[in-house]
Amino acid sequence: MKILITGGNNAKALKLMKAFPSHFVSLADYGEVAAIATEKYAFTSLGVLNRDSIAHILLNFCITEGIDCIIPLHQYEVEPMAKSAVLFGEYGIQVLLPEASSIAGYLNHEPNTFQNFAVFVGGECVFASGKEIFVRTEEELNGVFGYNVADDELKLFTI
Template identity: 70%
Template sequence: MKILITGANSAKALKLLKAFPNHFVLLADYGEVPGISTANYAFQSLGILNKESIAHILLNFCITNSIDSVIPMHEFEVEPMAKSSVLFNEYGIHVLLPSDNQLFKYISNEKNTYQNFAVFVHGECVFASGNEIFIKREEELNGVFGYNTADDDFKLFTL
């Protein structure tokens, strides 16, 4: 599977690499990005940032690069991508975000540096950096969520 993680110029995006050891990860960001490529991951530019057409930029990038799943890390990408997830699904691209109507539950209004993060795909936790075991959540729960302790409410792990 080929996974796109945006926000490549941030430490948070780099942390996510350890969640996908058996997949190829393409780390991308707007503007200049380091030109690094290995067998397991690579960096690539998304071009010039245009917040008005985020979903279009990312869909075109995903199709061009044969991406299977996308994890939008920038806060400004979250809402447009959640609203466009049905369109991405039509192209066989899975957007790892909560559904548009559930998104508000997972957005934090305050900046928080989480100690841990967990990756959920279709309600199943596929990785938890704190090694916790999370039981299956709602079927639609998708995304990367930050938390400090296992009892915390999940919030999107964004930049």
């Protein structure tokens, strides 16, 4: 599986790589990015940032690069990508975010200073950096969520 993580120039994106040890991860960002590629990951540019066409830029990149799953980390990408998840799904690309109708409840309007993060796919926690075991009842919970202790309210892990 090929996974795209945006915000590839940020340390948070690098932290996420350990959640996907058996997948190829493309760390991408807007503007200039050092073009580095290895067997397990690559750094690449998404081109010039245009906030009015985020979903279009990312869909085009995902189709061109054969991406199976996208994790948008930039705060300004979250809402447009959640609203476009159905379109991405038609191309076989999973957008790892909560449903657009509930996204506002997961946004943190203060700078993220989480010590840990957890990755949820289809309601199941597939990775927790703090080694906690999460049992959630929301069947559709998707995304990367930050937390300090397991009892914290989960908020999207964004930059």
